[in-house]
Amino acid sequence: MKHFLTILSHEIRMLLVSPSTYLAAALFLALMGYEFTRILETYSEAPQEVSPASGFFYLFWLPVLFMVPLLTMKCLAEERRSGTIETLLTTPVTTTEVVLGKYGAAYLLYVGLWGLTGGFFWILRKFAGGNQLIDPGPLEGGYLFIAVSGLLFVAIGVFASSLARSQAVAGILGFTMLFALIFGSASLADAGWLRTDALHPIRTAVEYGQVFQHYEDFTRGVVDLRQLLFYFSGTTLALIFSILSVEARMLHH
Amino acid sequence: MPEDPPIAIAVSHLVKTFGGVAAVNDISFSVPRGEIVGFLGPNGAGKSTTMRILTGFLAATSGYVEVCGFPVATRPEEIKRCVGYMPENNPLPEDMRVSEYLYFRGRLKEISRRKLGPRIDEVLEVCDLKRVRHKIIGQLSKGYRQRVGIAEAILSEPPVIIMDEPTIGLDPHQILIVRDLIASLRGRMTVIISSHILPEIEMTCDKVLIINQGRVVAQGTPAALRQELLGKSAYTIEFAGDGAQLEAFIAGLAPAVRLSLLTEPDASGFRSAELTAEGESDWGEQLLADCLAHGLRVRALGRAHPTLEDVFLAATRRSWDAVLPPPPGDRLSA
Numbered sequence: 275m276k277h278f279l280t281i282l283s284h285e286i287r288m289l290l291v292s293p294s295t296y297l298a299a300a301l302f303l304a305l306m307g308y309e310f311t312r313i314l315e316t317y318s319e320a321p322q323e324v325s326p327a328s329g330f331f332y333l334f335w336l337p338v339l340f341m342v343p344l345l346t347m348k349c350l351a352e353e354r355r356s357g358t359i360e361t362l363l364t365t366p367v368t369t370t371e372v373v374l375g376k377y378g379a380a381y382l383l384y385v386g387l388w389g390l391t392g393g394f395f396w397i398l399r400k401f402a403g404g405n406q407l408i409d410p411g412p413l414e415g416g417y418l419f420i421a422v423s424g425l426l427f428v429a430i431g432v433f434a435s436s437l438a439r440s441q442a443v444a445g446i447l448g449f450t451m452l453f454a455l456i457f458g459s460a461s462l463a464d465a466g467w468l469r470t471d472a473l474h475p476i477r478t479a480v481e482y483g484q485v486f487q488h489y490e491d492f493t494r495g496v497v498d499l500r501q502l503l504f505y506f507s508g509t510t511l512a513l514i515f516s517i518l519s520v521e522a523r524m525l526h527h
Numbered sequence: 528m529p530e531d532p533p534i535a536i537a538v539s540h541l542v543k544t545f546g547g548v549a550a551v552n553d554i555s556f557s558v559p560r561g562e563i564v565g566f567l568g569p570n571g572a573g574k575s576t577t578m579r580i581l582t583g584f585l586a587a588t589s590g591y592v593e594v595c596g597f598p599v600a601t602r603p604e605e606i607k608r609c610v611g612y613m614p615e616n617n618p619l620p621e622d623m624r625v626s627e628y629l630y631f632r633g634r635l636k637e638i639s640r641r642k643l644g645p646r647i648d649e650v651l652e653v654c655d656l657k658r659v660r661h662k663i664i665g666q667l668s669k670g671y672r673q674r675v676g677i678a679e680a681i682l683s684e685p686p687v688i689i690m691d692e693p694t695i696g697l698d699p700h701q702i703l704i705v706r707d708l709i710a711s712l713r714g715r716m717t718v719i720i721s722s723h724i725l726p727e728i729e730m731t732c733d734k735v736l737i738i739n740q741g742r743v744v745a746q747g748t749p750a751a752l753r754q755e756l757l758g759k760s761a762y763t764i765e766f767a768g769d770g771a772q773l774e775a776f777i778a779g780l781a782p783a784v785r786l787s788l789l790t791e792p793d794a795s796g797f798r799s800a801e802l803t804a805e806g807e808s809d810w811g812e813q814l815l816a817d818c819l820a821h822g823l824r825v826r827a828l829g830r831a832h833p834t835l836e837d838v839f840l841a842a843t844r845r846s847w848d849a850v851l852p853p854p855p856g857d858r859l860s861a
Contacts, residue, residue, distance in 0.1 A: 280634045292622065357618030361679070364582045365635040366607040 277367040281375025285349075289383055302341055302387050309333050310394045325409035327395070328493040331416035335456050335485075337387075338427050343448035345383055346431030349376040350520060351444040359520070373432065373517050381428045388420045412493040419492035423485065426505045427452060429512035436519040459483045534593075535560040535687055535717035536581065541590035543576050550576045552741035553590075558734070560686070561714045565732035566721035567839060573741040574721040575615050578689050581719070582612045595686055608637070611680035615691040617673055621665030625656060625675055628664060629682060636683040646682065654678040654708060670701035677708060681716070688718045694727055706731050725836045737842045745842040752838045761787075761831040762802045762814060768823035770798055776817050777802065784810055797826055 289295045313329045316322065322329070350373070353359040362372060399408055434448035435441075462468065462480045469477070481487075488501045536558040543551040551573040558564050566574045579585040580592060583599050583606040592599040595609040620628060626647060633643040651657050654674040659667060664675060673693065680688050693709070694702045702724075709731050712718050722728050728735055729749045737745040737752070745752055766773065770789050777786050781804075788801040804810050811830055818825045 276637075277635055280631070284631050288622065356620070357614060357616060358620055360579075360584055360614045361612065361618060361632075362635075364584050364607055364610065364612045365632065366604060366637055367635055 285379030
């Protein structure tokens with residue numbers, strides 16, 4: 275792991291000097307700011323049951339589906355397309371260090387972008403003249419959910435990037451996988467054919483992977499170890515598959 | 528690092544197949560330390576594949592490869608430390624500055640921060656890149672990019688440097704610079720370069736390996752290859768006088784020497800004759816003496832050196848002959 279920090283700092287540096295990062299950040303903040311304003315508008319019209327924070331984080335899937343593929347699609351696909359993966363892997367670095375370094379940079383950017391939305395709540399607090407609109411529980415739970423689930427989402431994006439040579443394919447692949455994870459599991463849980471006894475283990479597994487359920491638990495302040503384990507193990511698995519995918523491409527070059 | 532083995536690279540019975548098709552088919556060779564070796568072969572001959580296996584980027588199907596005394600298959604970390612590699616087409620990140628790129632690569636190659644700065648200045652100087660050190664790589668011309676690739680390969684002063692077509696796409700002036708650069712590494716580093724530009728290999732390399740269809744079809748110094756594959760030398764004489772006389776004394780000179788071409792006299796009365804001589808011995812002096820003894824006025828006598836191109840064509844033709852026609856039944860078993 276000697277070179278992990280070298281690669282991580284290099285990747286972060288490349289993200290920070292790239293204009294597309296700032297463009298993505300600006301668009302992300304514009305979109306989330308628009309949603310935040312809309313939520314506040316509904317609050318000003320009629321009292322609501324949940325706090326603005328939990329309404330805001332309920333929209334987590336929107337940036338996940340669009341931002342994560344955009345942030346991660348480049349990382350391994352571009353290296354392979356341009357051939358720089360060959361020069362990179364013939365230096366004394368391991369594939370693991372390369373994948374983890376790129377993953378780390380993408381994850382930090384993802385979390386950083388979400389961190390910027392903290393400004394919305396700060397503005398709200400400043401102009402609402404107090405804390406009556408801000409419930410710290412859902413706020414902290416929401417950010418914790420973003421940080422923990424982001425581990426898996428970004429890892430899936432990196433895995434998609436490791437499968438493809440073209441950035442566009444990697445992006446579409448990442449989008450599809452994330453969509454399947456977030457919405458697929460929800461619709462599977464409602465499927466009637468899964469209710470038979472024979473398929474009970476599958477049903478349990480599907481219920482275990484309900485991302486929206488996790489979100490609700492987190493914002494209610496329930497941090498379940500099983501859910502943490504789901505994200506941590508999923509992340510590890512996605513990263514291991516990414517490493518294997520990069521190495522397999524080398525074998526069959 | 529082991530105590531400097533005299534053989535830097537040893538390859539024996541290397542085979543690499545891609546989906547049943549052999550790209551490299553039983554190649555064996557060894558390279559002594561400090562030598563510059565050229566891989567020569569037509570496209571698809573297996574040059575790049577062999578180089579990739581030497582760097583440990585690709586795994587061989589079978590065979591044994593040793594670089595700096597380390598087996599490539601089992602000691603990849605050591606191999607990566609002792610090989611500087613520039614792949615085919617020299618891939619570089621487009622959006623980095625030259626000095627940034629070299630700094631990043633230097634850190635990956637485990638050069639300490641303290642030494643890296645002076646070392647980067649040194650390679651920039653050697654590769655004549657000082658003027659573009661703050662430029663973005665994507666905006667550099669091909670010649671500069673190529674030199675950035677070479678600078679990167681020699682950055683950590685590895686004992687072995689492998690470059691896949693380092694001069695492809697360069698103009699003659701840039702080729703000259705790159706050639707001088709490679710020649711300046713002689714003795715200090717073991718260098719393997721591949722090319723299908725023949726004069727270049729001939730001028731830079733101590734040893735040439737001609738590869739065709741995944742096999743080594745010839746190897747040795749350029750001079751030895753000429754001798755082995757062509758086994759003859761050619762002479763041209765420009766003289767004035769009786770052509771029949773020349774024919775007569777050449778027929779009596781030695782059975783190895785034959786007259787292959789005799790032209791009609793030109794405006795000034797001089798003819799030119801071409802002779803081929805089998806074997807290694809030099810007939811030049813003898814020919815000159817005989818011409819003068821027979822009263823022929825000689826204007827020029829020259830020994831034509833067969834180029835590596837002739838050697839290359841002869842070697843690849845020989846290997847095509849060996850491969851074609853296919854043995855009967857081979858197609859059925861495959």
